Amino acid sequence: MQPSSRLHLSVLYQSTGMSDVDRFQILFDYCVGLTDPKHNKERFETAKPLIEQSNPVEVMFLVDALVNHFDDMETTKTVVTRLLNVVGHVLPTEVPIALTHISYIRRMMDENARIIAMLDRMKTNVTAVNKTPDAHNHWKEIQQGIRNLKPLTSHYVEKENLLFPIIERHIDRHGCLSLMWSIHDDVRHTIKQLENRMTEIPVDLLQFNTLIGRLFFDMRSMVLREERVLLPAMARLMDETMMQELSQEQFSESQVAAASVRLENGRIDLATGSPSAIQLIQIFNHLPVDITLIDRNDKVVYFNTPQHRIFPRSAAVVGRSVQNCHPPKSVDIVNRILAAFRTKERTSAEFRLQMKGLYILISYIALYDEHGSYNGTLEITQDITRLKTLEGERRLLDW
Numbered sequence: 001m002q003p004s005s006r007l008h009l010s011v012l013y014q015s016t017g018m019s020d021v022d023r024f025q026i027l028f029d030y031c032v033g034l035t036d037p038k039h040n041k042e043r044f045e046t047a048k049p050l051i052e053q054s055n056p057v058e059v060m061f062l063v064d065a066l067v068n069h070f071d072d073m074e075t076t077k078t079v080v081t082r083l084l085n086v087v088g089h090v091l092p093t094e095v096p097i098a099l100t101h102i103s104y105i106r107r108m109m110d111e112n113a114r115i116i117a118m119l120d121r122m123k124t125n126v127t128a129v130n131k132t133p134d135a136h137n138h139w140k141e142i143q144q145g146i147r148n149l150k151p152l153t154s155h156y157v158e159k160e161n162l163l164f165p166i167i168e169r170h171i172d173r174h175g176c177l178s179l180m181w182s183i184h185d186d187v188r189h190t191i192k193q194l195e196n197r198m199t200e201i202p203v204d205l206l207q208f209n210t211l212i213g214r215l216f217f218d219m220r221s222m223v224l225r226e227e228r229v230l231l232p233a234m235a236r237l238m239d240e241t242m243m244q245e246l247s248q249e250q251f252s253e254s255q256v257a258a259a260s261v262r263l264e265n266g267r268i269d270l271a272t273g274s275p276s277a278i279q280l281i282q283i284f285n286h287l288p289v290d291i292t293l294i295d296r297n298d299k300v301v302y303f304n305t306p307q308h309r310i311f312p313r314s315a316a317v318v319g320r321s322v323q324n325c326h327p328p329k330s331v332d333i334v335n336r337i338l339a340a341f342r343t344k345e346r347t348s349a350e351f352r353l354q355m356k357g358l359y360i361l362i363s364y365i366a367l368y369d370e371h372g373s374y375n376g377t378l379e380i381t382q383d384i385t386r387l388k389t390l391e392g393e394r395r396l397l398d399w
Contacts, residue, residue: 023050027058028065034082035075054087056232060176063229067175073182073328080179084224091228096235104162104246105231111155112223118149119216126212130205139201142212146194149219153191156184156222157312161325162246165316167234168324170242178328180225183218185327190215245316290381294322296374298338310360310381322377341366342374359385 030047033040063080070076099105122145128138164177194211197203234243267274275283284291284304290311293302300320303313322338323331340346341364349364361384369375 026050027062031062031066031083034079051087054090056229057236059087059229060233061173064173064175067179092232095227095231099231099235102243102246115152115219133202133205136201143198150191153188161312162314162316165320166245170238182328183222187218292379294377296376298322310383337364358383359388
């Protein structure tokens, strides 16, 4: 446990007359037993007085330990859900005031309020179609509600690219973030499934209830996880200077201004020329591709800011492990690619996918130094939708 974490939990440990290791082990053993609640009653009786004294930091660390303990993310999700049901009554009901002064946190809270309000409105129509399955007007309202929810999932994208990297930088035990990201993916997938199933009305009620129930639970519980565990834990583990990183310009939707670049000796010798730092920024900003550079230690060291970036990046990702920049289900593939690059079994990898009406080409290219040692990876993402339609030649200017 990092020193700052130990400090924040010391009051709890002193009040129970046991060491932090004893306390944490009792709670952890109880949590592991939540895979089979019927046979976990004895552990619960032992853990119960400690649960009554628990707090968001301790819950965050327990989740981290559970993520690392279980190999299967679905099992982890089930256990953590049961844990939150047990400790919910001792968790704070409001986000710490100190955090509400940060514009990003206020926006998070506003978006959460909109999500809850939208789910509440949809619930009325869900109840109605269960009473009257052929009530077309209620089905139409549900369809519209799902369409309205979809843009709000950008809330999760911003967390993954801005909030998560900052937490990873300052809180060692951050396994809860991979769990959250997996639930984000669940929400996005469930919305897509509902859209596909609701093309014709009336919808199969059994399938619909399963999906809408899953969506309601995941989105509502995510608000709880954010506002009653993650944000309060951040308030106790991160100081004001760390928090201010959330207010810095992130360039997730804007370009780096060439004039803002700090110059060192004016120009950079690239052997084939000596452009200025300003010119380099302009070059990278105007390439028709997204670029992300990863060093030999799997840390993100640079990304460009083209006018229309396909995958969001924020300044907070610089210094972040590349594994943490991908959803949990993709990490094994990322590690396989990097391992192959290190041994030179492969020196490139390519993927193609369709997304939001675009045809996307993603290339990973291994980089090696003058001695042939692995020096990092370049990720290049390009929208090739228009390129696929090109035929023939164009040799003359047409404007």
